[in-house]
Amino acid sequence: MKHNFIDKYIWLTTFLFCVLLSGTSCKDDVGLPMQTIELSDEAITAPAFAASFSVDIQANCDWTIEVDGNEGNWADLSLTKAVGMATLDIKLENNDTEENRTLTLTVVANRNRSVAKRLILVQNSSVMKGYMSIPDIRAMAESNGTYTFSEEKKMRAVVMSSILEENYHEHCIALQSSNFPNSGITLRTDEPLYVAAGTEIEIELQGAVVSRNTETHLLELKTASDDKIAQTTTSPIVPQAVTVSVAELNTGKYESMYVALSSQVVITDLKKEKLSENVIMQTDNDDRFTMYVLKNSTFADKSVPTGGGVLSGIATPYQDAYAVMPCTEEDIHLSLSRFDGGITLPYVFSLMTTGANDNGKYVLFTKESDVRNNYLTATDGTGVTLTAHLNASSKAFNYWNDNSGHHNLPMGTWLDGSANYLLFSFPLGQDVVNGFRFSIGMGAQANAPANWQMEYSIDKKTWYVAPGAPHIIIPKGKNSGGGKHFFYYSIDVDRTTVPLLRKQTLYIRVSPYDKHTVSGNALSNNNGRLQVHSCAVLEAIPAFETLRPSGNIVYWEPFDKLTEGLDYRHGDKLAAMMNFCGSDIGSWEETVRGNLSGSHVRQRPGYAQIGYVETQLVAQNAYVNNIGILDTPALAVTGNLQVSFKAMAYKNTSVYAAGNNTAKDFDGDARTVKVEILGGGTIEGATSKIISGLNYTSFKNFTLMVENARPETCLRFTSAPDTGGFSRWFIDDICVTQ
Incomplete structure (x- = not known):
């Protein structure tokens, strides 16, 4: 009996609890929020240009996009359904038809079709009555040279260059009408035209002149006046660069167009410090072109990028080829790994x-x-x-x-x-x-x-x-x-x-x-x-074979047998090892020395150093200059002779500032040398001549005349007697002709 009572009690309690719970649930029912859909744009007018647009969709429901009017699939949608908020990317093809075309996108709530938002997308035609295309204008100019428009025609195109960064030719903007070849032209104005890249403009062509600029070599369109240029109501686009090869770039068919090439700065130009030095670019198959940055550009002083990636910009004539002029600093996407496999020697x-x-x-x-x-x-x-x-x-x-x-x-x-x-x-x-x-x-x-x-x-x-x-x-x-x-x-x-x-x-x-x-x-x-x-x-282990000059050569010394030491021309990267010479002339093998003689003459790869300073065993504030002397063998001819040679002066660039304990040769060696005539003959009536104006970073050619030479006449190359200080210098390609 006791168990039956407890079972009934439990059953009754459970029943009452369920009734109570049921009543409470009905009383507190909360309705779902009202479904909403909003679009960031409800109308877009696109140029004939292939372009992309983004539309933000804000919704609190699941939805579907219904498309009306996309015959031929000229618009590509990144998505057609989603839940909640999303971004819709619309990619348009070029409209090379004779009519404008319209697309209606309706974003509809899946559970309530009365909740919907509509986007009307209109793309203009590239072939409109009364309008001329850039390819047609270019064709007319190329066949006629300078051409002046007399008819009432118009042209539409999108601005590609950015005037604020000042890396396009003065009073010029680059225009483009499609991504196809020959679709770019440069517009020259009387005053700067401050129109953002991606903006479409319309130009009245009557009275305009199209011609090839003799300085920039660009095909330019110049209107009768700046008031013939107007901005259209077309929605701005984000310019997308056309990927081209160097061969395609150099055809000229992409002139004034916004292009892109996968590339990197060649290793030899990484030593340049600023973009305005116009570095040479290379592709992964080693095709070359130039990155052209004007000195007054806002990013002219930026450092030369060391990595690889994509360079974008306007294609422009440059030094018998075509260069790429970045529109903004962001066009220089060169922060990835280099693709060339690394270094070239040296x-x-x-x-x-x-x-x-x-x-x-x-x-x-x-x-x-x-x-x-x-x-x-x-x-x-x-x-x-x-x-x-x-x-x-x-x-x-x-x-x-x-x-x-x-x-x-x-x-x-x-x-x-x-x-x-x-x-x-x-x-x-x-x-x-x-x-x-x-x-x-x-x-x-x-x-x-x-x-x-x-x-x-x-x-x-x-x-x-x-x-x-x-x-x-x-x-x-x-x-x-x-x-x-x-x-x-x-x-x-x-x-x-x-x-x-x-x-x-x-x-x-x-x-x-x-x-x-x-x-x-x-x-x-x-x-x-x-x-x-x-x-x-x-x-690489040095080996040289200098071409012997033509003419009646009496004596020729190219120093091709010299292979020791480091090439001074590597500059401050060598630091103190820029003084790393090879052996002294007194220890050269006969096949290397030939009939040369002298003192304090050292090997360099492919040339000789005259004068020497010991820097390995001597402290920098106690360096001692040793004047060098180099004598040629007897020339074994008589009469008047022409002597030519290359020379370069030495400068220590391995330290930054002079001080009590700084290298004693900090100020640079002498830039004058002395050429003497031994055994008979004169130079300008004297037995020696001081040669001045040597460069510190490269060889310079010098020529002098020897009068009344005798068979025993020889040449001596040394330092000027009043040099003082340090007097190292380099010599190459001694040539004596009669």
Whole structure:
């Protein structure tokens, strides 16, 4: 009985609760919100131009777009249904028909068709009565030269250039009517026309003149007056660049049109500092064109981009070809990885600083918490890096500015022998066929390794040791510091064991060869730093064959047998190693020296340096100038002779400011040299002549006349006697004709 009572009680309680709940539910019913749809635009008038438009749809329901009038599918919709808010992208094709065309888009709520919004899209025709097309105008001008319109015609086109950025020709705007070839023309105005890019304008052609500008070489349209130009009611578009190849660009069919090319700045132009220097671009198949930036452009002083990507802009004639003039800074999308596979030779990985520790001029210094793995990355976009793998107890990895020009990386320690190393990664932008030369600057503290070897690889798995190890021997007792005992080394690999091909990476590893130290003591964590300084240079092993001039040649010396040292013309990237000469003339082999003689004449690759300053063993504030003398052999002829040669002066650009402890040759060497006649004969009635006006960065040609030469007459090239200071200079291609 007890159980039956409890069951009935539970049943009754549950029933009453359900009744109560049911009553409450009916009383508190909340109606759904009213369905709404809103559009950011309800009418768009589009030019005949292929273009894209975006419409924002705000809704609180699910909806569908119904399309009416899209015969031929000339409008492409990014979506036709969704729930809630969305953005509709409408992409239109060119309207090359004779009629305007209309499209009606109705956005309808799926559960209540009375909730709807309509968008009317009208696209103008490119062939309207009383209007001329840009292709027709271009054809008339090309066949008639200068052409003046007498009939009452009009033209419509969209503005492509941006006048606010000032990177188009003065009082000019680029117009375009479609994405097809020959659809661009430049409009010249009397006053600046401040119309935004993407705006359609209408031009009255009667009295207008179309002709080829003799300065810009652009085909230009000049109206009778600026009031013949008006903005239409057409909705503005966002200009989209037409992708072209360099071959298509140079046909001229895209002149004045907004174009785009996948490209990057060629490596040789990455040394330029500003966009206004008009850098050369290259595509992935190495076709070349110019990025043309005017000096008064708002982005003229921007840095040259190092990466790859897409360059957009207006196609314009430039130096017998066509260039691309970016409309805005945003047209220069060159921040991606370069596609050329990396470097071309010669390549200089520079430790030059900007005058302060840790600040590289050409590299980015990264110091991680794990000091065993730190690295520098070239900022030229090539992907070249230097990584240091040091001992676990290492405490040192820094990047120092040095007023001797030996900007350096002090690194320690090297207790693990060859397990500690420097690793250079060189992505190759070319095949390396006949081997390579690797040059590097190194110095060390007392307990650092003295002997080092160089290995190379293409996969970091199999390593090949360059012949002649150890390749780097730091002299015993020569501790680096105070601007001295920073040494220069070159290692040649005449024939590589494995092919080195474009888009491979050449890895070069420099590691201790044995455990001998500079001090002769044991390797230690303290006072055991290595200092890589100035730069590392990767180049083909030099070989030269200068074409012999025509005419009655009495003497010809092109210095093609000289292959040692670094090319001074690499500039400040070499830092202090710009003074890295080859051997002195006194030790040249006979096949190299020929019949030349002299003193303090050093090898450079393909030319000779006259005069020498020791910078490895001498502190920078104690440098001593050694005047050089170079004598030719006897010319073995009589009479009047013409002498020509190339010359260039030396200037130390490895340091930034003069001071009490700065390199003594900071101000640059003399820009005058002396040519003497020995053994008979004169130059302008005297036995010597001072030649002035040498350049510091490039060779300059000089010519002089020798009168009354004798068989024993020879030429002496040296420094002017009143030079004072420093007097290094370079000579090449001595030619004597009768």
